[in-house]
Amino acid sequence: MTPIITTIDLLKLASGDVLFLQVYKFVGEQLGKKAYIQSNLHGAEIVGNAVIQQLIEFLTQLDSSQLRGEIWLVPVCNPLGVNQRSHFFSTGRFNSYDGKNWNRIFWDYEKQTEDLAEFAQSQLENEPEVIRNNYLAKIKQAWSEELERIEAPSSVPISQQYRYKLQSLCLDADYVIDIHSSSNQAINYTFGFKERIASAKYLLLEYGILMDEYDGDAFDEAFLKPWLALERELANLGKEIKFDLESWTLELGSGMVMNPASVAQGVAGIKNYLAYKQILTSPTPVTAAEITLAEKHKINSYYAPTGGMIQSRLSLQTRVNSGDRIYQLLSFNKQGKAPEVIDVCAETTGIVFDISTNQCVNQGEYVMDILDC
Template sequence: MFPQIETIFLRQMASGDRLFLQLYKFIGSQPGKKVYIQSNLHGAEISGNAVIHQLIEFLLSVDAADLMGEVWLVPVCNPMGVNERAQHFSPGRHCAYESKDWNRIFWDYEKHNNHLLAFAKSQIHEDLATIRQNYLNIIKQKFARNLDEISSPHSVPYSERFRYELQSISLDADYLIDLHSSNNQGLDYVYYFRNREDSAKYFLLDFGILLDKYDGDAFDEAFIKPWLALEDCFQQLGRQIQFDIEAWTLELGAGMQMNPDSVAKGVEGIKNYLIQKNVLQNLPSTQGHEIYFAKSSNREKYYAIAGGMIQSRVALGTNIKAGEKLYQILSFNKENQLPTVIDICAAEDGLVYDVSTNQAVNQGEFVLGIIH
């Protein structure tokens, strides 16, 4: 099966050069769900590009009759962030011009809707498919107004134009997968939303974090938050419903690297997810995978209490007990004193899931993250 390939204009630079997205659409011969997958929203987080490349190669070998619906893939979805450099390093997490996190800029319909409960009341006796289509039509109508601002003489900052392009091709998806990696060095895991634990297991990762607190500005949050809010409204009205709409962020390894193991996990997990969700048929799948779940509100970051060099740090993936040593800070001074070594111990039990790449830290800089 060969994809439809589309090129989407993003931005003209001062030099006259132009930036584009490239979208690969694999469309099955049978109707079904729409899956949207993108990578590299943060410039240094490149592993997802290898995942998408391998998924493209895999889907080329799939018969169109075995794909129910559509799979849309957008690698290198943020050219501005990907191309940013500071000597040998690729930061790319923030729009330098606007000082905004590239993954905290997205349009959240719920913040523009004050009549959600009234809509739910009007749909209380409708079936799920009808409710979904009616709600999606309203979201699309409201979202389309962004184009008026973009096209106006005063226009908008680039981040708003950028988010419009990504959301315009993903807004009507059933399943959305955003491929990231740690800014530093991290475990492979999946972020998920409430009541989606069973589907989270399909990705075959060992670790999942429930996003129990969020503001809706991240890509996955902005996509699913309106649907979670509508589920809440129906619950208030005494009707329990859950839409077959899911959003995921896969964190695959370290920044500025394409670790083969992390890439392989991402590819196999997404393939298994597509099979389990009946997007792909007549292919073997894996069931019953065990996964450790934790809540995002139970994450704790450790920041350097003094400037210096990090040494004797516990390894990524270590299960730590309260009171055990996490790391040391070798701290120099300009006070005519000998250097000191400061031991930092864990305040609570937990799993070390993220550690800094740079082991030279100024006071107050990130050293590691623990979840419990």
């Protein structure tokens, strides 16, 4: 199967150079669902690019009869972030121009709609697919107004111009997967909405974080949040509907590295998930893996109680009990005293979930996360 490759003009720089997005579209013989998968929204989080490259290779080897619907793949989806550097280190989590987090800029239709209750009331006699099409039409109409603002003489800031190009690719998708990794060092896991958590086990990751609080500004949230709001409004009116729409963030390992194990787990999980959703015809049975689920507020972050150097820190996925030493802080006192070694202990039970890359910390800087599970 040969992909349709589309190159999209993204941003023109002061130098005259132009940044582009490239979309790889695989279209099956039969009509069906649309899956949208992107990577590298944060500049240092590069592992998803290898996942997408392997998915492209895999899909190219298939016959179009083995794909029902469409799969759109967008690697290096944020060229500005990917190319940011500070000495040897990739940064690119925040836009260097305005300081905004690249994954907190997206357009959430729910925030601007004022007639959701009225719309839901008008749809009570319709079938779910009709309601979906009608609501999607409203979203697209509002989205066209975004383009009008961009094309006005006053235009809009870079974040709004960028998000328009990226979100336009997935407004009509059924399933969205946004591949990230830790900015530091972390285990593999997924972020998901509790309303869709039944599907999480098909991503074949050992851990899943339930988004108990969200504002709709992240890419996965902006896609699904308006639909969850419509589901709640319809339920309040006595019509229980669950649209077959899902979004996931995959967090695969550590920033600035292409960890082969994280890549392999990401590829296997996405292929299995697409087979579960009947987009791919799989020669092997669809697998449902055991997954440990925890709410986001159960991630306990530890910050340095004073400045110094981290030593004897526990490694990722180590299970700890309350009171266990999780790291030592070597603190240098410039007051005529000897250096001090401070033991820092866990406040709760759980696993070591994420650790800082830099083991030199000022007071109050991040050291590690422990997931209470």
